[in-house]
Amino acid sequence: MNFAESWAGIRNFIVDQRVAESSVIDSFYLKPKDGKPLAKFKPGQFLTYELDILGQSQTVVRTYTLSDCPHPEYYRASIKREPSPKDLPDVPSGLGSNYFHDFVHAGSELKVKAPRGDFFLNTEADTPVVLLSGGVGQTPMISMLNSIVQSGSQRETWFIHGALNSKVHAFRNHVRKLTMKRSHLHSHFVYSDPLSEDFQGEDFDSTGYLSMSLLERLLGHNEFEFYVCGPPPFMKIIYNGLLDWGVPDSRIHYEFFGPASVLKEGNESVQSQVENQGAIEVMFAGSGVKATWDPSFSCLLDFAEAQGVNPAFGCRSGMCHSCLCKIKEGEIEYNDEPQALSEPDDILICCSKPKTNVVIAI
Numbered sequence: 001m002n003f004a005e006s007w008a009g010i011r012n013f014i015v016d017q018r019v020a021e022s023s024v025i026d027s028f029y030l031k032p033k034d035g036k037p038l039a040k041f042k043p044g045q046f047l048t049y050e051l052d053i054l055g056q057s058q059t060v061v062r063t064y065t066l067s068d069c070p071h072p073e074y075y076r077a078s079i080k081r082e083p084s085p086k087d088l089p090d091v092p093s094g095l096g097s098n099y100f101h102d103f104v105h106a107g108s109e110l111k112v113k114a115p116r117g118d119f120f121l122n123t124e125a126d127t128p129v130v131l132l133s134g135g136v137g138q139t140p141m142i143s144m145l146n147s148i149v150q151s152g153s154q155r156e157t158w159f160i161h162g163a164l165n166s167k168v169h170a171f172r173n174h175v176r177k178l179t180m181k182r183s184h185l186h187s188h189f190v191y192s193d194p195l196s197e198d199f200q201g202e203d204f205d206s207t208g209y210l211s212m213s214l215l216e217r218l219l220g221h222n223e224f225e226f227y228v229c230g231p232p233p234f235m236k237i238i239y240n241g242l243l244d245w246g247v248p249d250s251r252i253h254y255e256f257f258g259p260a261s262v263l264k265e266g267n268e269s270v271q272s273q274v275e276n277q278g279a280i281e282v283m284f285a286g287s288g289v290k291a292t293w294d295p296s297f298s299c300l301l302d303f304a305e306a307q308g309v310n311p312a313f314g315c316r317s318g319m320c321h322s323c324l325c326k327i328k329e330g331e332i333e334y335n336d337e338p339q340a341l342s343e344p345d346d347i348l349i350c351c352s353k354p355k356t357n358v359v360i361a362i
């Protein structure tokens with residue numbers, strides 16, 4: 001396949017096609033406006049979008065996984081419309097995802113940054129894999145599954161997915177079709193609230209939530225590479241369950257679609273360090289704002305915003321690097337270690353907390 005090198009900065013793409021995948025997820029097929037070859041990506045990586053949304057004073061930056069295997073003609077993103085939280089019906093619904101659903105159609109132009117991300121399938125290996133997902137967390141798994149099929153690899157692959165029911169379940173027929181035709185591919189769908197017309201054995205395979213007991217029963221042994229993506233409670237249960245089952249950390253690969261939550265049970269938190277060491281001072285040097293760190297904040301970005309400092313941000317999960325800034329003094333620690341940064345004084349404030357008094361150049 002003919003692919004180009006990656007590009008720097010923004011490249012404009014035109015939406016070629018939009019396809020409904022479920023009642024809440026639509027796919028957007030993108031072609032480069034310049035007509036030149038696409039850059040190759042690894043299955044599991046994402047694109048970063050800069051969205052100019054009417055009424056927003058700043059560009060809205062969001063990241064969406066490439067939901068198909070590398071294809072020379074298009075990129076595909078599959079995006080779930082995020083409603084307001086159930087317990088907060090008055091807050092605005094998700095800005096970026098609703099913009100896509102309400103305003104992005106065939107012919108729309110999008111500003112896109114090149115593929116990146118360190119959550120991807122090693123396509124060179126033939127180790128058996130389990131692709132585990134909840135909800136829209138299945139987009140990287142679809143890309144991985146399609147890539148395995150595309151490469152002709154015979155590696156044993158389990159695609160195990162949890163959804164509410166068939167109404168919101170995207171890519172069901174696609175996955176079933178692939179796995180039914182190939183003996184090395186297996187699928188299992190768990191519905192927590194099947195509809196009366198959902199037929200067990202066809203639409204879905206079991207009722208409830210994706211649990212360790214289900215995994216142990218389906219897989220029989222743990223000699224797999226595990227890829228996990230879904231809502232934080234699901235991730236925490238599966239990650240710790242896999243460790244308890246004896247799966248080494250090095251064989252568990254995961255990605256959060258929101259702020260990275262602390263997965264590991266029993267982690268010593270910054271909170272306890274603060275109790276041991278006394279208050280931590282945070283100085284935002286560029287804004288002239290100094291404040292005592294409040295350990296109830298999950299990251300420096302949230303804390304900065306609460307002090308009236310308005311840094312740039314995008315994915316809020318250490319992926320897009322929009323919040324990258326310089327630390328002048330002190331030390332921070334990451335909730336979840338990001339990909340290597342170029343300079344020793346570069347930090348990402350969306351996924352870190354201060355470890356000592358810090359001076360940050362924003």
Ligand SMILES: Cc1cc2nc3c(=O)[nH]c(=O)nc-3n(C[C@H](O)[C@H](O)[C@H](O)COP(=O)(O)OP(=O)(O)OC[C@H]3O[C@@H](n4cnc5c(N)ncnc54)[C@H](O)[C@@H]3O)c2cc1C
Nearest residue numbers: 063064065079080083084091092093094095096097139257
């Ligand atoms: C690496 C990566 C890959 C991703 N891939 C995908 C993908 O393939 N498909 C996909 O659909 N998503 C994906 N995501 C998630 C995506 O980037 C966005 O986070 C998601 O679409 C929500 O963004 P939004 O702008 O719609 O919502 P936001 O505007 O960020 O809002 C998020 C939620 O907060 C609520 N909210 C708004 N204001 C308040 C308030 N004041 N108080 C409380 N709640 C509030 C909103 O109603 C909404 O429910 C990915 C994320 C990452 C990090």
